[in-house]
Amino acid sequence: MRTLDDLDVKGRRVLVRADLNVPLDGGAISDDGRIRASVPTIKTLVGRGAKVVVCAHLGRPKGQVDPKYSLGPVAARLGELLGQDVAFATDVVGESAVSTVESLQDGQVALLENLRYEPGEESKDDAERGAFAAKLAGLAELYVGDGFGAVHRKHASVYDVPKLLPHAAGGLVEAEVEVLRRLTENTERPYVVVLGGAKVSDKLGVIASLLTKVDRLLIGGGMAYTFLKAQGHEVGKSLLQEDQLDQVRGFLDEAGRRGVELVLPVDVLAAVTFAADAEHAVVEATAIPADREGLDIGPKTRELFATKLADARTVFWNGPMGVFEFDAFSGGTRAVAEALIARTREGALTVVGGGDSAAAVRGLKLPEDGFSHISTGGGASLEYLEGKTLPGLAALED
Ligand SMILES: Nc1ncnc2c1ncn2[C@@H]1O[C@H](COP(=O)(O)OP(=O)(O)O)[C@@H](O)[C@H]1O
Numbered sequence: 001m002r003t004l005d006d007l008d009v010k011g012r013r014v015l016v017r018a019d020l021n022v023p024l025d026g027g028a029i030s031d032d033g034r035i036r037a038s039v040p041t042i043k044t045l046v047g048r049g050a051k052v053v054v055c056a057h058l059g060r061p062k063g064q065v066d067p068k069y070s071l072g073p074v075a076a077r078l079g080e081l082l083g084q085d086v087a088f089a090t091d092v093v094g095e096s097a098v099s100t101v102e103s104l105q106d107g108q109v110a111l112l113e114n115l116r117y118e119p120g121e122e123s124k125d126d127a128e129r130g131a132f133a134a135k136l137a138g139l140a141e142l143y144v145g146d147g148f149g150a151v152h153r154k155h156a157s158v159y160d161v162p163k164l165l166p167h168a169a170g171g172l173v174e175a176e177v178e179v180l181r182r183l184t185e186n187t188e189r190p191y192v193v194v195l196g197g198a199k200v201s202d203k204l205g206v207i208a209s210l211l212t213k214v215d216r217l218l219i220g221g222g223m224a225y226t227f228l229k230a231q232g233h234e235v236g237k238s239l240l241q242e243d244q245l246d247q248v249r250g251f252l253d254e255a256g257r258r259g260v261e262l263v264l265p266v267d268v269l270a271a272v273t274f275a276a277d278a279e280h281a282v283v284e285a286t287a288i289p290a291d292r293e294g295l296d297i298g299p300k301t302r303e304l305f306a307t308k309l310a311d312a313r314t315v316f317w318n319g320p321m322g323v324f325e326f327d328a329f330s331g332g333t334r335a336v337a338e339a340l341i342a343r344t345r346e347g348a349l350t351v352v353g354g355g356d357s358a359a360a361v362r363g364l365k366l367p368e369d370g371f372s373h374i375s376t377g378g379g380a381s382l383e384y385l386e387g388k389t390l391p392g393l394a395a396l397e398d
C-alpha cells in the first residue's frame with residue numbers, strides 16, 4: 001500500500017475517509033476515541049500544506065437525512081483536538097460541500113456531513129454507488145483511506161472513490177493492519193477469541209472461519225442468546241437472530257468436530273426491561289424467564305470466562321459482554337477486560353477491537369496500556385482475522 005509519504009499533497013485538496021462513528025449519549029459524544037485516532041493523519045496533511053476534506057459516517061441513517069446522526073458535534077470536537085477551525089459542510093456533495101471545499105486555504109480542514117445521508121454511499125447497485133463516488137471524488141484531487149473501522153464495507157467512500165483518485169493509506173490504517181498481521185502470523189497458542197456486542201447478524205458470519213483458527217471461542221453479550229436458543233433454551237426478550245439459528249447450530253456442531261471449545265454463558269443478568277435502573281436478577285442461562293432480557297453475563301460466567309482466558313497467549317476481543325453503558329450491566333465487560341489485562345502482564349498478545357468495546361475500556365476507567373493494542377475497528381478487525389480481502393484495503397492496494 002502507498003502511504004502518505006508517496007503523495008505530494010501541498011496545495012492540493014485531499015479527501016480523507018475517516019471513521020468518526022462515535023457513541024452518542026443524548027446528542028453528546030460519550031467517547032471521542034475514534035476522533036482522536038483520526039487526528040495524526042489530518043495533522044500530517046495540514047502540516048504539509050494540504051487542503052483537507054474529511055468525510056465519515058455516523059450511525060446507520062440508511063440513506064436518509066436524520067439530524068440525530070449529524071456530524072456537526074464531531075466537527076466541533078475535531079476542531080478542538082486539532083487546535084484549529086474545522087469548516088462543517090451541511091451536506092455531503094451538495095452546494096454546501098462544494099462551497100466549503102472551494103473556500104479552503106492550504107493547511108485548512110473541512111468535514112462533510114454524514115456520508116450515510118446519501119443512498120449512493122451504501123448502495124449494492126454498482127452504478128448508483130459509482131455515481132455518488134464520482135461526485136465525492138469531484139471534491140478533491142487526492143484520496144487518503146484512514147477509516148480503519150469501515151474498511152470491511154464495500155461503500156462508495158471506502159471502495160469506489162480510491163479507484164477514481166490517486167490514493168494512499170493513512171497512518172491509522174497502516175498501524176492497525178500492522179498489529180492485526182501479528183495476530184495472524186505465527187500465532188502463539190492457546191489463541192482465544194471473545195465475541196459479544198449487538199451487531200449479531202453482521203458478526204455471526206465470521207465464526208465459521210474463526211473456528212478453523214482459534215482454540216477457544218467465548219461468546220457473551222447480545223451474541224450469546226442466538227446460541228442459547230439454538231441449543232433449545234428459552235431466551236425471553238433477549239437479543240435474538242431468529243433467522244440465523246440453523247447457521248448457529250452448524251457452528252455448534254463444527255466446533256465439536258474440530259475440538260474447538262465454544263464457551264457460552266452459564267448465567268446472565270435478566271432484566272424486566274431495557275433500562276439503566278431495570279429490576280434484574282441472576283438466572284441460569286438455560287432458564288431465562290419469558291418476560292425478561294439478558295443484559296449482561298452473570299458472576300459464574302465471568303469466572304468461567306476468566307478461567308478460559310487464564311492460559312491464553314493470544315487474545316482478540318470484540319463486543320461488550322453486556323449493556324456496559326448502564327452501570328448495573330457493566331460488570332461482565334469489566335471482568336473480561338480485567339482478564340485480558342492480566343494476560344497482557346504475562347506477555348500475551350491482547351487486542352481489543354470495536355468502537356464500543358474500546359469506548360467501554362475507557363468508560364470503565366480501565367488502563368488503555370493494559371492491552372497490547374486497542375483497535376478502532378470491530379467488524380473490520382474480525383474480517384481481517386478471517387483472512388478476507390477487505391474492500392477498503394484492496395482498493396488502496398490497487
Ligand atoms: N445482552 C445485550 N443486549 C443488548 N445489547 C447488548 C448486549 N450486550 C452488549 N450489548 C450492546 O452492544 C453494543 C456494542 O456492540 P457492537 O457495536 O457489536 O460492538 P463494537 O462497536 O465494539 O464492535 C453496546 O452498545 C452494548 O450495549
Ligand SMILES: O=C(OP(=O)(O)O)[C@H](O)COP(=O)(O)O
Pocket residue numbers: 019021059060149150153199353354355356376377378379380
Ligand atoms: O462502528 C463500526 O464498526 P464496529 O462496531 O464493528 O467497530 C464502524 O464505524 C462501521 O460501522 P457499521 O458497522 O455501521 O458499518
